[in-house]
């Protein structure tokens with residue numbers, strides 16, 4: 001077994017340390033070993049909430065606070081839904097002379113735990129299909145992901161439209177209409193999960209923190225994993241309604257635990273049998289992808 005790994009390592013110029021690691025390797029080891037290989041063939045979809053999951057704060061609050069509009073935000077909050085309030089806040093900031101560049105600068109220094117980006121890159125390198133499902137907006141999320149250099153790791157961003165209009169003002173709109181009474185009026189994340197489930201046989205890992213992540217938690221099926229952030233609203237809702245969640249629940253506190261648990265789950269979910277089926281296929285590119293992926297798996301075993 002070790003000889004086989006060594007042979008594969010030398011064939012692919014992978015460091016032996018990566019392949020012989022006795023325990024689950026870190027994201028850094030995976031990334032050093034495999035670089036970033038876009039093989040979305042593991043059959044695993046990893047769905048990330050954005051605020052307080054990928055980044056460590058709420059991006060809406062971050063922008064409002066950093067641009068000095070907290071008082072107005074708090075004053076208007078009881079009077080309208082969050083999504084409409086953010087659209088209104090962007091108008092107010094525009095009137096106050098704040099530019100798109102000011103907003104971008106604020107977004108570029110958003111706090112993020114140092115292990116989150118390596119964890120995302122490792123999941124991508126292992127062939128997982130990564131997607132964002134967020135009640136923030138497209139402008140904030142794309143600006144931050146591009147700045148972090150991980151936009152390309154995600155195949156899809158499901159969030160409220162956010163774009164700069166001809167006056168240079170950021171416009172924020174609702175994502176969709178839905179009839180779900182668990183969710184805010186502009187977005188039901190559960191409906192998005194059902195749409196992804198409809199794409200075919202895939203296993204899901206869902207990471208989130210907020211009350212809006214509870215509805216999608218109830219859509220996950222046996223064999224999926226729900227990763228709620230401990231002591232945050234979705235974790236509390238799951239604890240109180242354990243019977244409504246069929247997925248295995250793995251809680252996490254911070255980016256370090258997020259990374260560790262995510263890597264362990266991916267290692268346990270990607271079965272060698274799937275890989276064997278794949279290797280039987282004569283397509284050369286696919287064969288190579290499979291070999292690379294098996295090496296990554298070997299390191300995780």
Ligand SMILES: [Mg+2]
Nearest residue numbers: 049051052210
């Ligand atoms: Mg969140």
Ligand SMILES: [Zn+2]
Nearest residue numbers: 180183188215
């Ligand atoms: Zn819902």
